[in-house]
Amino acid sequence: MPIIARTGNEAMSEAMRQINPDVVAAYPITPATEVVMLFAKFVADGLVDTEFVAVESEHSAMSACVGASAAGARVMTGTSSQGLQLMSEILPIASALRLPIVLCEVNRALSGPINIHCDHSDTMAVRDFAWIQIFSENAQEAYDNILQCMKIAEDKRVLLPAMATTDGFIISHCMEKIETLEDAEVKKYVGEYKGVNTVLDLKNPVTLGSLDLQDYYFEHKMPIVEAMRNAKSVIEEVGKEFGKLYGREYGLIEGYKLDDAEVAIVALGSTCGTTKAVVDELREKGQKVGLLKIRVFRPFPAEEIAAALANLKVAVILDRSDSYNNQGGPLFTEVRSALYDAAKKPLITNYIYGLGGREISLDDLRSIFAEQQEVAKAGKAKEVIKYFGVRE
Amino acid sequence: MPNLKDLAAKKEPICGGHRACAGCGAPIIVRQVLMSSKDPVVVTSATGCLEVVTTIFPYSAWEVPFLHNAFENSAATCSGVEAAFKALKKKGQAPAEHVNFVAFGGDGGTYDIGFQSLSGAMERGHDMLYVCYNNEAYMNTGIQRSSATPMGAATTTAPAGKVIPGKVQFPKNLTEIMVAHDIPYVAQSAVGFWRDLTSKAEKAFSIRGPKFMNVLQPCRLGWGYKPELTAELGRLAANTCVWPLYEVIEGKYKLTYRPKEKKPVVEFLKMQDRFRHLFRPGNEAILEAIQKEVDRRWEALLNKCEG
Numbered sequence: 001m002p003i004i005a006r007t008g009n010e011a012m013s014e015a016m017r018q019i020n021p022d023v024v025a026a027y028p029i030t031p032a033t034e035v036v037m038l039f040a041k042f043v044a045d046g047l048v049d050t051e052f053v054a055v056e057s058e059h060s061a062m063s064a065c066v067g068a069s070a071a072g073a074r075v076m077t078g079t080s081s082q083g084l085q086l087m088s089e090i091l092p093i094a095s096a097l098r099l100p101i102v103l104c105e106v107n108r109a110l111s112g113p114i115n116i117h118c119d120h121s122d123t124m125a126v127r128d129f130a131w132i133q134i135f136s137e138n139a140q141e142a143y144d145n146i147l148q149c150m151k152i153a154e155d156k157r158v159l160l161p162a163m164a165t166t167d168g169f170i171i172s173h174c175m176e177k178i179e180t181l182e183d184a185e186v187k188k189y190v191g192e193y194k195g196v197n198t199v200l201d202l203k204n205p206v207t208l209g210s211l212d213l214q215d216y217y218f219e220h221k222m223p224i225v226e227a228m229r230n231a232k233s234v235i236e237e238v239g240k241e242f243g244k245l246y247g248r249e250y251g252l253i254e255g256y257k258l259d260d261a262e263v264a265i266v267a268l269g270s271t272c273g274t275t276k277a278v279v280d281e282l283r284e285k286g287q288k289v290g291l292l293k294i295r296v297f298r299p300f301p302a303e304e305i306a307a308a309l310a311n312l313k314v315a316v317i318l319d320r321s322d323s324y325n326n327q328g329g330p331l332f333t334e335v336r337s338a339l340y341d342a343a344k345k346p347l348i349t350n351y352i353y354g355l356g357g358r359e360i361s362l363d364d365l366r367s368i369f370a371e372q373q374e375v376a377k378a379g380k381a382k383e384v385i386k387y388f389g390v391r392e
Numbered sequence: 393m394p395n396l397k398d399l400a401a402k403k404e405p406i407c408g409g410h411r412a413c414a415g416c417g418a419p420i421i422v423r424q425v426l427m428s429s430k431d432p433v434v435v436t437s438a439t440g441c442l443e444v445v446t447t448i449f450p451y452s453a454w455e456v457p458f459l460h461n462a463f464e465n466s467a468a469t470c471s472g473v474e475a476a477f478k479a480l481k482k483k484g485q486a487p488a489e490h491v492n493f494v495a496f497g498g499d500g501g502t503y504d505i506g507f508q509s510l511s512g513a514m515e516r517g518h519d520m521l522y523v524c525y526n527n528e529a530y531m532n533t534g535i536q537r538s539s540a541t542p543m544g545a546a547t548t549t550a551p552a553g554k555v556i557p558g559k560v561q562f563p564k565n566l567t568e569i570m571v572a573h574d575i576p577y578v579a580q581s582a583v584g585f586w587r588d589l590t591s592k593a594e595k596a597f598s599i600r601g602p603k604f605m606n607v608l609q610p611c612r613l614g615w616g617y618k619p620e621l622t623a624e625l626g627r628l629a630a631n632t633c634v635w636p637l638y639e640v641i642e643g644k645y646k647l648t649y650r651p652k653e654k655k656p657v658v659e660f661l662k663m664q665d666r667f668r669h670l671f672r673p674g675n676e677a678i679l680e681a682i683q684k685e686v687d688r689r690w691e692a693l694l695n696k697c698e699g
């Protein structure tokens with residue numbers, strides 16, 4: 001299998017090229033622009049068979065994706081931040097119509113003020129739209145996650161759209177060594193897609209997007225609830241199979257040196273990589289620290305998280321966005337809720353960090369571990385929600 | 393040119409029993425446009441009266457494939473369907489025959505909130521026909537003004553009040569804006585001219601690439617008239633030159649209907665409740681201004697038309 005140097009954006013567009021979707025409708029936005037640009041070049045060079053629709057906005061991008069997917073095509077797109085926000089009216093329509101669109105999302109802080117760097121406020125803002133959401137720790141995972149998203153989204157037990165995310169600039173623009181699959185292998189892996197009940201079925205005309213009021217709307221939401229339930233095991237199944245085929249196995253969550261840990265960080269995305277380095281270092285010194293990486297945010301792996309955190313003294317939940325509800329960031333509130341029914345649970349603290357791309361360094365993570373080891377000793381948290389790394 | 397006998401023998405694209413008001417012009421437009429297609433059609437629609445009255449679950453009036461996405465994106469949605477058709481065709485997975493892709497939108501979904509989506513789809517050159525069923529206001533949400541609403545008309549967001557006499561702006565000339573997109577076919581037609589409308593739709597369907605039609609749709613509720621007068625109001629709009637019927641093929645203008653006698657605009661206005669306040673003493677200047685603007689636009693159009 002080829003090992004190549006790629007940025008996160010290049011890794012995602014490479015996966016797109018190999019998937020060779022029928023339709024891509026997309027619009028540029030930093031830091032996801034490159035995904036769109038590189039793909040446009042693949043089209044111009046005849047490397048894919050895709051109909052590329054260079055739309056005039058992200059709203060039209062997602063609208064055209066819905067049209068194309070409803071016509072039975074395999075459809076992909078990519079965006080960031082304001083672009084995802086502009087799509088957001090159409091995102092729940094895509095999931096309600098059960099259209100397995102795959103979106104390359106590059107996490108970037110939402111305006112305002114305008115900013116182009118990484119935080120998770122954009123992805124979190126669309127977390128309740130019945131899209132599968134998978135976070136990547138690095139470019140390799142970005143590549144692998146896009147391939148797996150295609151499989152998960154199109155699985156008959158799921159049939160929901162999916163986004164794989166990378167962290168803007170941190171992953172999207174950093175060059176890493178990644179292992180890719182051969183083109184023919186990807187073709188085999190994703191297989192052929194055949195849409196059902198499409199608007200191109202002229203013999204059996206369907207009406208899609210009906211007005212659906214008190215009588216039926218609620219019932220029509222239930223299959224989506226069911227699909228999200230199914231998605232959990234499908235994601236696990238796909239992740240295991242990926243491991244068997246290509247040596248890199250994935251689950252809903254990933255514990256890192258967690259088994260005997262007393263204090264652990266719970267995080268999403270690229271910060272997990274930085275945390276692993278600090279965990280290794282502190283372990284060398286004999287400190288019982290670990291990491292719980294949340295790979296899949298939607299569906300939310302609540303039981304798995306509760307089980308993984310059960311034996312800790314302290315769990316530190318890192319949120320790269322805030323809910324502005326005085327209750328902590330979105331990851332924190334969901335983890336906290338996951339722990340409610342647990343017989344054994346750790347003390348928990350929420351660190352909201354890195355908004356607008358503020359860097360989180362090895363030193364920062366060392367200090368977080370040090371603080372929380374004190375909490376573990378004291379058996380009591382001083383402050384539950386902290387805004388970390390912000391000037392007073 | 394389609395004839396009534398052939399049209400009457402065609403399979404209906406939408407069936408009766410839908411919930412449009414008695415006298416609604418929108419289904420007339422849909423039927424006449426779609427029945428002019430020799431090829432199968434796939435339809436998208438914007439949110440609005442048309443979508444609401446034809447698709448209430450578990451019923452559907454549509455006998456052809458139909459997709460409603462949201463309010464402002466009928467054109468973008470249709471462009472996606474068309475792109476999918478092209479992609480699947482390459483793989484031999486699309487219907488073998490030619491398919492006409494038709495996007496419908498009300499004037500709100502076309503002139504205003506969906507304007508960008510329309511402009512983008514037309515510029516990209518998708519093989520599709522966009523049809524604006526133009527009832528000159530947001531009817532579905534209860535008669536609010538749009539940029540297609542004529543000057544002086546009372547709507548619920550530009551009501552006729554004690555100091556402001558309804559809408560104070562003239563309508564945007566969207567048809568001309570679409571002509572400026574330099575697309576192969578642009579036309580304006582109206583309910584009440586079945587031959588004009590079906591001929592134009594047939595012509596549009598014979599052309600590959602982006603096409604746009606703006607069809608005036610009298611609305612008995614929003615305009616305020618008796619339901620049996622729908623076709624009559626369409627005809628009056630053309631006969632007063634408030635709504636000229638014409639087409640622009642590859643940039644060439646052609647008037648498709650010239651009224652035998654150009655009637656004064658008030659004959660059109662006085663039939664409708666939305667203009668009733670204009671006939672109160674003191675509003676004469678508004679009536680004059682409307683007539684003047686209609687004349688100016690009509691002359692400008694005649695200058696663009698050959699012969």
Ligand SMILES: Cc1ncc(C[n+]2csc(CCOP(=O)(O)OP(=O)(O)O)c2C)c(N)n1
Binds near residue numbers: 442464499530531538
């Ligand atoms: C983004 C958005 N804004 C507002 C609405 C509410 N809305 C639904 S239909 C409509 C007006 C439709 O007017 P028009 O396009 O003229 O069509 P008509 O109802 O007259 O057929 C409005 C404002 C909506 N559905 N979506």
